[in-house]
Amino acid sequence: MTIEAETPENAREGRKEMAAVSAEEPVLLPREELDSVVIRFAGDSGDGVQITGSQFTDTTALAGNDLATFPDFPAEIRAPAGTTYGVSAFQINFGARSIATSGDVPDVLVAFNPAALKVNVDDMHAGSLIIVDTGTFTARNMDKAGFTSNPLEDGTLEKFRALKIDISKLTVEAVKEMGLTSKEALRCKNFWTLGLVYWLYGRDRAPTTDWLKKKFAKRPDIADSNIAALNAGHAFAETAEMPGEISSYIVPPAALEPGVYRNITGTDALAWGLLAGTKLADLKMTFCSYPITPASSLLHALAGLRHFDIVTFQAEDEIAAVCSAIGASYTGSIGVTSSSGPGVALKGEAIGLAISTELPLIIVNSQRAGPSTGLPTKTEQSDLYQSVYGRNADSPVVVLAACSPADCFEVGIEAVRLTTKFMTPVILLTDGYIANAAEPWRIPDVDTFEPFPTEFHTDTEGFHPFLRDPETLARVWVKPGTPGLEHRIGGIEKSYDSGHISYDSQNHQKMTDTRASKVDGVADHIPLQDVADGNDSGALAVIGWGSTYGPISRAVSNLRAMGKDVSHIHLRHIWPFPRNLGDLLGQFDNVLVPEMNNGQLVNVLRAKYLVDAKGLSQVNGQPFKIATIEDAILKQLEK
Amino acid sequence: MTVVKSPEKLTVKDLTSDQEVRWCPGCGDYAIIKGVRNALAEIGTPTEKTVFISGIGCAARFPYYMATYGFHTIHGRAPAIATGVKLTNPELDVWVATGDGDCLSIGGNHTLHVIRRNVDVNVLLFNNEIYGLTKGQYSPTSKIGTRSPSTPLGSVDNPVSAIEFALGSGARFVARSVDTLQKHLPGVLVRAHGHKGASFVEIFQNCIVYNDGVFAHFTDRSVAADTQVHLEHGKPVLFGKDSDKGIRLNTTTLKLEIVKIGENGITEDDILVHDETNKVLATLLAQMQAPEFPVALGVIYCEPAAEYTSAVYEQIDAVKKQSPTPSLKELLHSGHTWQVDA
Numbered sequence: 005m006t007i008e009a010e011t012p013e014n015a016r017e018g019r020k021e022m023a024a025v026s027a028e029e030p031v032l033l034p035r036e037e038l039d040s041v042v043i044r045f046a047g048d049s050g051d052g053v054q055i056t057g058s059q060f061t062d063t064t065a066l067a068g069n070d071l072a073t074f075p076d077f078p079a080e081i082r083a084p085a086g087t088t089y090g091v092s093a094f095q096i097n098f099g100a101r102s103i104a105t106s107g108d109v110p111d112v113l114v115a116f117n118p119a120a121l122k123v124n125v126d127d128m129h130a131g132s133l134i135i136v137d138t139g140t141f142t143a144r145n146m147d148k149a150g151f152t153s154n155p156l157e158d159g160t161l162e163k164f165r166a167l168k169i170d171i172s173k174l175t176v177e178a179v180k181e182m183g184l185t186s187k188e189a190l191r192c193k194n195f196w197t198l199g200l201v202y203w204l205y206g207r208d209r210a211p212t213t214d215w216l217k218k219k220f221a222k223r224p225d226i227a228d229s230n231i232a233a234l235n236a237g238h239a240f241a242e243t244a245e246m247p248g249e250i251s252s253y254i255v256p257p258a259a260l261e262p263g264v265y266r267n268i269t270g271t272d273a274l275a276w277g278l279l280a281g282t283k284l285a286d287l288k289m290t291f292c293s294y295p296i297t298p299a300s301s302l303l304h305a306l307a308g309l310r311h312f313d314i315v316t317f318q319a320e321d322e323i324a325a326v327c328s329a330i331g332a333s334y335t336g337s338i339g340v341t342s343s344s345g346p347g348v349a350l351k352g353e354a355i356g357l358a359i360s361t362e363l364p365l366i367i368v369n370s371q372r373a374g375p376s377t378g379l380p381t382k383t384e385q386s387d388l389y390q391s392v393y394g395r396n397a398d399s400p401v402v403v404l405a406a407c408s409p410a411d412c413f414e415v416g417i418e419a420v421r422l423t424t425k426f427m428t429p430v431i432l433l434t435d436g437y438i439a440n441a442a443e444p445w446r447i448p449d450v451d452t453f454e455p456f457p458t459e460f461h462t463d464t465e466g467f468h469p470f471l472r473d474p475e476t477l478a479r480v481w482v483k484p485g486t487p488g489l490e491h492r493i494g495g496i497e498k499s500y501d502s503g504h505i506s507y508d509s510q511n512h513q514k515m516t517d518t519r520a521s522k523v524d525g526v527a528d529h530i531p532l533q534d535v536a537d538g539n540d541s542g543a544l545a546v547i548g549w550g551s552t553y554g555p556i557s558r559a560v561s562n563l564r565a566m567g568k569d570v571s572h573i574h575l576r577h578i579w580p581f582p583r584n585l586g587d588l589l590g591q592f593d594n595v596l597v598p599e600m601n602n603g604q605l606v607n608v609l610r611a612k613y614l615v616d617a618k619g620l621s622q623v624n625g626q627p628f629k630i631a632t633i634e635d636a637i638l639k640q641l642e643k
Numbered sequence: 644m645t646v647v648k649s650p651e652k653l654t655v656k657d658l659t660s661d662q663e664v665r666w667c668p669g670c671g672d673y674a675i676i677k678g679v680r681n682a683l684a685e686i687g688t689p690t691e692k693t694v695f696i697s698g699i700g701c702a703a704r705f706p707y708y709m710a711t712y713g714f715h716t717i718h719g720r721a722p723a724i725a726t727g728v729k730l731t732n733p734e735l736d737v738w739v740a741t742g743d744g745d746c747l748s749i750g751g752n753h754t755l756h757v758i759r760r761n762v763d764v765n766v767l768l769f770n771n772e773i774y775g776l777t778k779g780q781y782s783p784t785s786k787i788g789t790r791s792p793s794t795p796l797g798s799v800d801n802p803v804s805a806i807e808f809a810l811g812s813g814a815r816f817v818a819r820s821v822d823t824l825q826k827h828l829p830g831v832l833v834r835a836h837g838h839k840g841a842s843f844v845e846i847f848q849n850c851i852v853y854n855d856g857v858f859a860h861f862t863d864r865s866v867a868a869d870t871q872v873h874l875e876h877g878k879p880v881l882f883g884k885d886s887d888k889g890i891r892l893n894t895t896t897l898k899l900e901i902v903k904i905g906e907n908g909i910t911e912d913d914i915l916v917h918d919e920t921n922k923v924l925a926t927l928l929a930q931m932q933a934p935e936f937p938v939a940l941g942v943i944y945c946e947p948a949a950e951y952t953s954a955v956y957e958q959i960d961a962v963k964k965q966s967p968t969p970s971l972k973e974l975l976h977s978g979h980t981w982q983v984d985a
Contacts, residue, residue: 065981066981260983262984264980264981264982264983265980265981266976276975279971288731290727290731311962311963311966311969312971315730315731315955317955319726319756320755323720323723323753324720324752324756328726328730330724330727331723331724331725332730334714334727335727335731336731336732354717357716361714448975450972450975451972484692484694484732484735485692485712485735487689487691490691490711490712491712491713492660492709492713492714494697494707494713495716504662505662505707
């Protein structure tokens with residue numbers, strides 16, 4: 005067993021001898037209080053890193069901290085063991101204060117193997133804690149990870165506090181009695197490690213024990229072994245087999261708004277939001293999708309909610325998915341399809357059909373890095389152009405974007421409201437980060453939500469299928485099966501006055517104008533744009549959309565605390581924009597648009613409002629760091 | 644499929660919309676729509692419970708001329724839209740009107756899947772072996788050597804056999820007819836409608852402008868008796884003016900052959916008896932091509948199996964039985980929650 009601790013202080017003096025393993029009575033030192041902590045768990049795809057992370061998340065939420073997480077996994081399901089491209093990671097930022105992002109730089113890295121250390125070590129700051137499983141540092145594994153010498157011994161870890169433990173061996177010892185195979189026994193090492201980390205942050209083990217019992221109800225030996233490993237890791241830390249330099253910490257509960265809370269991922273929030281919207285609209289949902297990373301999880305979530313009268317359909321391809329959703333909307337249900345950018349590209353023609361026939365349709369795009377297959381598991385927000393402009397002809401749709409996992413609930417409802425009220429497709433943008441990340445959510449009282457029941461047209465008097473609501477310009481929605489209203493619609497241009505096929509040139513002008521006016525008119529039925537943080541005029545507005553909300557809000561609030569004149573505006577409604585947006589931007593000397601793309605919203609804003617907005621672009625597959633945005637803001641303010 | 648008879652008998656007029664028909668004069672589609680209206684009048688489903696879905700092409704204009712619900716969609720995707728319609732309201736009678744390019748080229752994938760899922764829709768393939776609306780290019784069913792604007796020296800690729808494709812996709816109902824066979828076509832369509840599950844009907848349709856007479860070698864009245872065989876379940880596969888020619892299964896070669904009753908000691912007992920539920924037989928019959936063989940018309944294969952939307956709703960009903968009053972509020976509060984006090 006090797007345990008060794010290195011502090012920045014002793015690191016400067018060179019390598020220290022290994023700290024002795026204490027066999028003395030544990031000395032219970034007072035826990036050091038921290039405002040917030042960022043932990044990153046990393047290991048092979050098969051090491052159970054995501055489970056470890058989500059368990060730590062649940063327990064941390066129960067302890068009353070605010071938090072944000074970032075699961076970051078490889079595209080391969082089981083990449084060859086020990087390779088750097090097979091490293092899966094889960095980062096959590098939790099604190100006694102409000103937490104907006106999953107954290108810029110980890111304070112703690114748990115590396116289950118050499119490859120995990122290799123991939124993540126450069127992200128760590130001097131003095132941060134690195135926990136490694138020395139049992140995996142074999143010559144072969146180190147070679148696979150690309151280390152030419154042993155990083156545990158060659159000074160790689162000098163500037164950090166490294167906790168080197170043979171977790172593999174200790175885990176196998178801890179579960180020896182359970183009669184597992186050695187392979188099964190080793191699989192418990194994530195829970196051994198979790199036990200250790202729980203001790204470090206004073207976490208309760210009970211929720212995880214309960215979870216394991218439920219999860220492995222049919223394999224109690226597996227449940228008991230993992231619980232034994234969890235307890236052993238905890239006991240190892242508690243009985244002071246830890247070097248003195250490693251203290252234990254406490255992160256007090258955050259001051260959150262009173263209410264009942266739960267953890268929620270963007271996927272679940274969106275599934276529930278769409279369901280809530282469907283209920284408020286007094287409709288049923290037909291959800292049609294084709295598997296694609298990272299959007300598939302929404303299909304999985306809704307497939308589990310069929311007792312709510314949701315029909316889910318795994319179509320043969322992306323086009324069939326959107327087309328069956330359109331068929332559902334035509335028949336009087338709310339048709340929803342979901343995909344990621346490449347799949348949405350395939351759906352383009354059919355979205356045009358829904359625009360032309362003026363049917364409700366929700367298209368969820370969990371954006372990922374592109375073009376083409378790009379980086380399927382990495383986040384990006386580069387489909388804004390595709391959403392606003394990406395179809396043949398003049399084909400406007402409503403575009404909405406969720407800014408955080410929990411925000412998906414409200415945006416899901418808003419999508420249903422707008423698509424039914426205006427009989428127009430709505431594109432709802434999330435991204436890989438929002439879909440997978442979790443955050444605490446104050447559960448809203450759904451009984452207080454204002455319903456927006458759908459009215460199907462049944463009156464035969466003067467009927468034609470393109471009769472419009474004079475205010476919203478929405479056409480009537482008629483369910484097949486309604487007597488006396490048999491009619492035909494299609495993708496050929498229709499007469500404004502009868503809904504019949506029309507090749508008349510003036511009519512096409514009128515219908516094109518009408519479709520544009522209808523979508524533009526949505527702006528009269530959405531809230532005016534507010535300022536998320538700061539004044540409604542001043543030196544600089546930072547305007548964002550989607551999952552950049554977290555880092556922008558933290559960067560702006562940090563700099564405002566330092567007295568800087570900067571405000572944060574965050575868009576939920578991307579198309580049409582809120583009516584006051586142009587005037588609002590005009591109140592600022594400068595406008596900065598951070599985006600995880602090569603500059604898209606910035607150009608839409610420039611085109612629409614002739615505003616000299618500046619872009620801040622990042623496309624490295626990772627969320628923005630707060631510091632990156634702070635630097636950009638400071639640079640703008642210096643000008 | 645629920646068949647609800649109207650209080651008054653449905654007529655062809657009730658099924659005819661007020662829209663001016665825009666097919667070329669003499670187009671086989673006129674005959675097909677007449678056959679369809681006759682069939683629907685016989686079936687008697689109220690017009691508001693019938694939906695015609697189409698993709699793109701000449702055939703796809705079909706819904707505009709029916710006084711039912713209709714949705715003219717995009718190229719090749721009608722089966723997918725129809726699946727969405729049926730999934731949302733299984734009570735509707737859903738028909739897909741499609742052409743050979745729409746059904747077997749751009750939409751081949753959706754045709755495959757609507758058939759293999761066995762969604763209760765009736766797919767009517769208007770096969771004219773040519774692209775009409777795009778002005779005469781060869782299609783996936785055109786014979787090798789078809790000269791067209793895109794194949795001025797003749798096409799070189801093998802055509803697909805629509806019925807064999809459908810059988811290969813797992814179809815439980817396949818049938819064939821001809822646009823001009825006004826006594827035959829409605830009966831086939833009524834059978835297709837009565838079949839619970841995906842029904843696939845190939846209708847040979849003459850394109851008078853770009854492929855006139857392509858089927859004349861077996862549809863022309865002067866040769867029909869010797870070049871068509873009208874299949875009936877449980878009856879011997881006989882043809883010819885005097886019904887004296889028949890199809891026999893050669894059990895040595897496992898191939899069909901033409902025999903003549905009275906010649907070489909052949910009696911009616913030697914003639915193959917059509918069994919709609921025999922898929923191997925269906926495949927052999929579907930493969931018969933004129934002029935070597937008579938073309939098999941009628942219901943080639945019918946062997947019902949579990950239908951897709953019914954299976955979907957059985958699952959939904961089962962989970963609804965387990966939790967009959969699901970509450971959104973409870974869902975939101977499920978799993979770990981915690982209270983934060985003021």
